[in-house]
Amino acid sequence: MLDKTEGYSTADGRQIGGVLMEMKNITLRFGGVVAIKDISFDIRQGEIRAIIGPNGAGKSSMLNVISGFYHPQEGEVWFKGYRRGPMKPYEVARLGIARTFQNIALFDGMSVLDNIMTGRLNRMKSGLLSQALWWGAAEREENENREQVEKIIDFLEIQNIRKTPVGRLPYGLKKRVELARALAAEPQILLLDEPMAGMNVEEKEDMSRFILDVNDEFGTTIALIEHDMGVVMDLSDRVVVMDYGRKIGDGNPDEVRRNQDVIDAYLGVAHD
Template structure:
């Protein structure tokens, strides 16, 4: 693999501080195009901060983020969305009163070019645009097998399905890079397996690059191509699941030091 040309994102020497707290200490890693890259670590290791740096929400005090061969400048949220990065959140951030369908439609926001007036009077191509976007959304709904909750207000859905709708909204944006913040938190075994299947399928079918944060070691090891391990804001391991599994400092820090 020619690593330079295949690099989707290169993160170099990131330092992120909140006042006196150093959340991320000098971390570097990269994300290849088309891979599933996981970031794992114990609670408070700085995983979510890292994800926020990746998607441009946090601006690190030191270091550089290179995305598709360009050095990232500080951006506004809509600029971030326009560059082809979509994400889900650890604590579901959906519009609870809106239906699953409408929520997923909001993921198409960046693809809607018509003016508000055109959309109001349903003329000047607004309806055509709506149909096209709806088609994409319906494909996402079909993909995630949530046809039965299309018209259900999201607030009334069980947790596992809300997570799926949120993934749907991210997918509707047709991102190149999909960021998932603990996609399997709080799920039972079956829901976790379903979600793993969807993540693999997204990667497989659409070639979407996936970066995910996860707590559940088993799942991460099964589905990701490469894993970054963080502890107390530092990177303590990086490599394939097997390499990480056999890395002594990872075993000590994350899986615990055995007593004998």
């Protein structure tokens, strides 16, 4: 077992740091239904951490706990060495945690550029008067943040759709714009809820490449949920496996692949 502050090296030679976020004994119930039962795991600085499991295992609930949508009845969430109290989602966002959604949650009426600019809202502080007169701080801030956003647009190769309303884009591009919006916030942890759901092979390849590049170039810590086992095993440094709200496996992809509980959960097991 690794020490909290100690890092480790990945197979491809990247250096992973200490614990950035830690979930301790999380239990989440909806009425009588137990969605998450006593789960603990950590996310380390700079790693790609996957959460996998069959349908209804509680993966998305876990992500919603991290991003502040659900408040667990038991357990603690620690972020950067501090215990996080119950927070509203927008407060969590201000801590530096950004996410994408399983069903795309973009702002359909706005252009791609505006969508991505919303990701930087927390960095824009100009007052009402300055904004109303478009003078001083408001204009300066707009242009400075636009520059950052353009870097992300270049990075994700969506320059040509900059001014297109998001509602008109095909599915794969929408997913990419959503990633761009989350990245624009320059998050410390990026949560991706099924970033490749419903994509064809090429789109999946593109998306995988972007996820790896984001991790590599910006050093962003990534936690992702994904169904495509091939993708998960290739992308992630460590994997948490959930089934029926419990954690049944945790470790690097090879360990998880050999874990008998995981094999049973995925392939089914004969009860005799």
